[in-house]
Amino acid sequence: IERHLHIHDKADRVIKKLLLLGSGSSGKSTLFKQLKIIYDVGFEDSELEACRHTLRQNVVMGMLTLLRKSTELFESSPERYNKLRVDMENQELCAAIKLVVEFGSETFAGEQLPPSDRMKALGESIGTLWDLEAIQATFMRRGDLFSFPDNMDYFFNKAELLYLDDFQPNREDALKTRIRTTGLVQKQYEIKENYFHIFDVGGQRNERKKWIHCFENVTAVIFVASLSSYNEVLLEDESVLVMKEELNLFDQICNSRWFQDTAFILFMNKRDLFEQKYRINKIPLNKCFNDFRGDPNVPEQGMNFIKKKYLARNQNVQKQIYTHFTCATDRDNVENIFNDVQQVVIQTSLKVGGLI
Numbered sequence: 001i002e003r004h005l006h007i008h009d010k011a012d013r014v015i016k017k018l019l020l021l022g023s024g025s026s027g028k029s030t031l032f033k034q035l036k037i038i039y040d041v042g043f044e045d046s047e048l049e050a051c052r053h054t055l056r057q058n059v060v061m062g063m064l065t066l067l068r069k070s071t072e073l074f075e076s077s078p079e080r081y082n083k084l085r086v087d088m089e090n091q092e093l094c095a096a097i098k099l100v101v102e103f104g105s106e107t108f109a110g111e112q113l114p115p116s117d118r119m120k121a122l123g124e125s126i127g128t129l130w131d132l133e134a135i136q137a138t139f140m141r142r143g144d145l146f147s148f149p150d151n152m153d154y155f156f157n158k159a160e161l162l163y164l165d166d167f168q169p170n171r172e173d174a175l176k177t178r179i180r181t182t183g184l185v186q187k188q189y190e191i192k193e194n195y196f197h198i199f200d201v202g203g204q205r206n207e208r209k210k211w212i213h214c215f216e217n218v219t220a221v222i223f224v225a226s227l228s229s230y231n232e233v234l235l236e237d238e239s240v241l242v243m244k245e246e247l248n249l250f251d252q253i254c255n256s257r258w259f260q261d262t263a264f265i266l267f268m269n270k271r272d273l274f275e276q277k278y279r280i281n282k283i284p285l286n287k288c289f290n291d292f293r294g295d296p297n298v299p300e301q302g303m304n305f306i307k308k309k310y311l312a313r314n315q316n317v318q319k320q321i322y323t324h325f326t327c328a329t330d331r332d333n334v335e336n337i338f339n340d341v342q343q344v345v346i347q348t349s350l351k352v353g354g355l356i
Contacts, residue, residue: 015188015195016345017217021253022224023246024235025149027269030175030328031224032185032200038335039189043174051169053108055155055177056162060103062152063126063135067097069146070138083137093132096125116165123163130156143232144287150228150273151176175329194346220263220345223250227306227325228273230288243288243306251313254321263348265341266310266323268303272330275299 022028036042043051073081087093103122106114113119129135142148154176161167169177185200226232229242254264277283278299285292285302289309294301307323314321322344324337 015197016219018196018198018345019218019221020198020200020224021221021249023226023242023249024180025178025242026224026226026229026246027150027326027328028222028224028267029179029185029200031222031267031269031326031334032187032198033175034328034331034334035189035198035338036187037171037175038331038338039191040187043171048169048174051174051177051179052167054179055169055173056108057106058149058152058178059126059155059159059162060100060106060122062149062156063100063129064104065146065148066135066138067100067129069141070134073138073141073145084134084141086132086134093129096128099125100129119163119165123160126156126159130159140281144283145233147233147235147238149178150270151178172329191342194342196342196345218259218262219348220265220341221253221259222265222267222341223253224267224269224326224328225250225310226270226273227268227303228270228277230274230285230306231277231283241288247309247313250310254313254319255315260316260319263344264319264321265344266307266321267326267328267337268307268310268323269326269328271303271325272327274303278302 020028020032033043067086070084070086074085078085086097099118099122103114114122139148139153155162155173187198189196189198225246226242229246232242234240234242234245250266253259278285279297282296284296285294285305289305292302292305294305303325311321311323322341324340326337327333
């Protein structure tokens with residue numbers, strides 16, 4: 001038994017275990033999928049099929065959320081939210097809404113799909129509703145007034161195609177499809193003669209208790225935080241800003257006894273969405289941090305300010321946190337940064353093994 005345990009421990013040291021942590025919708029599962037594209041065979045047919053029915057479902061649920069929120073906000077303050085009102089006297093719009101509602105519980109999975117003509121009409125109805133000024137105005141209020149997944153505009157813009165019989169999702173569709181991680185997903189890669197065992201775990205509050213058994217013999221933690229979450233409310237509690245929740249979670253994990261000797265890497269993700277919000281949409285960082293005094297036209301000032309907020313939570317002056325600004329949907333960006341991460345992980349593994 002001792003010999004078996006020794007062999008197992010030796011193998012465990014050779015394999016570098018990376019743990020992807022972060023709150024829900026930080027983009028860590030997108031990063032996990034991107035690594036599979038770069039270092040493995042990409043998406044399997046079964047994964048693309050799952051992506052097809054999931055994104056169809058997401059688009060229906062997303063439009064229903066926008067319709068519901070437009071009504072709720074308008075009714076809460078008709079003068080303030082007048083532009084969010086959908087004209088319910090328009091019979092064409094009412095028919096489109098009725099059809100989308102009818103598909104509200106459809107999974108789009110399995111061999112028996114709804115008739116082609118109804119599927120085609122659904123895509124056209126979603127496209128019609130997406131073009132409405134009221135729905136566009138409601139969409140612009142996402143994040144600060146209600147929780148809403150990223151990249152939904154990408155799918156709404158091609159809704160008419162998504163429900164056609166011959167629709168097949170491509171790699172970008174698969175990367176941008178929000179599939180909530182429950183439990184634990186793991187994948188092993190051989191990269192430049194090094195073995196990496198990467199774990200992705202659910203980020204929602206009710207998923208975090210499942211993390212604990214992943215912590216043993218971890219070489220490095222990659223904590224993924226969303227830069228663009230500074231004005232977004234939490235899915236589980238719309239009175240809490242996502243970035244505040246992420247900072248508190250980072251604090252807990254960074255200072256956990258489990259990770260005293262573990263390499264710690266911080267990915268400040270969704271850089272592209274942050275720059276859009278900060279510089280183009282002019283959403284002030286003061287929504288989250290009232291002590292920010294940076295230039296609203298220079299996104300790097302906001303990004304570095306957020307980075308300092310995270311690093312300030314590290315209570316161990318001896319602990320180095322390697323930080324990168326990332327965009328998980330950008331293959332080149334992920335590949336370049338992961339080359340740096342490999343070096344950190346390998347150095348840590350050698351140090352733990354007493355070889356340096």
